[in-house]
Amino acid sequence: MSNTLLFQNAHLRMRVDPQGGGLRELVSLTHHAPVLWDKGESALFPMLPLANRVAGNRFSFHRREITLPHSPVDDEFFLHGNGWLERWSVESVSDTGCLLTLRSQQTCGFDYLAELRYRLCENVLRAELTLTHLGQNAMLYGLGFHPWFVFEEDSRVQFSASGYWPEGEKHLPLAWQAEIPPAIDFSEAKNGENGWLNVGYSGWNGVAQIQRDAMDITLSSHTPWLMLFRMSGESFLCLEPQSHPVNAHHQPGQPGLVALRQGDSTHLAMEIAVESTTNSC
Numbered sequence: 001m002s003n004t005l006l007f008q009n010a011h012l013r014m015r016v017d018p019q020g021g022g023l024r025e026l027v028s029l030t031h032h033a034p035v036l037w038d039k040g041e042s043a044l045f046p047m048l049p050l051a052n053r054v055a056g057n058r059f060s061f062h063r064r065e066i067t068l069p070h071s072p073v074d075d076e077f078f079l080h081g082n083g084w085l086e087r088w089s090v091e092s093v094s095d096t097g098c099l100l101t102l103r104s105q106q107t108c109g110f111d112y113l114a115e116l117r118y119r120l121c122e123n124v125l126r127a128e129l130t131l132t133h134l135g136q137n138a139m140l141y142g143l144g145f146h147p148w149f150v151f152e153e154d155s156r157v158q159f160s161a162s163g164y165w166p167e168g169e170k171h172l173p174l175a176w177q178a179e180i181p182p183a184i185d186f187s188e189a190k191n192g193e194n195g196w197l198n199v200g201y202s203g204w205n206g207v208a209q210i211q212r213d214a215m216d217i218t219l220s221s222h223t224p225w226l227m228l229f230r231m232s233g234e235s236f237l238c239l240e241p242q243s244h245p246v247n248a249h250h251q252p253g254q255p256g257l258v259a260l261r262q263g264d265s266t267h268l269a270m271e272i273a274v275e276s277t278t279n280s281c
Helices: none
Strands: 005-008 012-017 022-028 044-047 058-061 064-067 089-093 097-105 111-121 124-133 139-141 144-150 156-159 163-165 197-202 207-212 215-220 225-230 236-242 258-260 265-276
Touching (some): 005 111, 012 111, 012 124, 058 139, 124 139, 144 215, 144 265, 156 236
Antiparallel strands (some): 005 012, 022 044, 044 144, 058 064, 089 097, 097 111, 124 265, 139 258, 144 236, 207 215, 225 236
């Protein structure tokens, strides 16, 4: 981890890795425990210029057929885009955080400059992602964050949503459903089934809470779409704020995606706050 950037205050410690633009760790110094889960790759990474998967690895935009690039980590999809696989430049460093940038051009039409800022503010990690399109032709973009939270047998998660997309073949969503089954309904705090979950939720109110022993973790982001990912036998839970639902490129109206002309920008922010259960109200 010699190339990572270390930041800490009285409450939190984070380690930022320019390779992939993500975090290698987020630790609560108050609780002497990790907030995010890392098995040697990334505890949190940005998703850009799209989040998750697109059916057929292609979509239509402005009467053009866009074929997405091949990914070095997935045989079929431009999985989570390319930002999490690239080396970012370190533009500035302060006592509380840093600003990273990435210049990327893809033959399919993605041509952008991304700015990624991580900052510690007392007991809160704030992550901000801004993407500016530089190409002459307009292009369709989406953003997201992919944090891996420590989640064990005694952990509980709670958030509200108005509907969901069941997972189908190749991890792509099936038709949207308004009635959320009890097994994946987290409107009340619970641990849930320890099995494979890869669920996209709509109508998220932008707040999700994880309760762990004496630690309360609050995830917040101003977007109505949230992905939940879990694997059987693993001590993590991914809660991923996305600016658009999975496979929005093939949904009517392409919800949440933004068409950017040259010089236009899009932005997504996320906060992770860590508090003590005894101080919660």
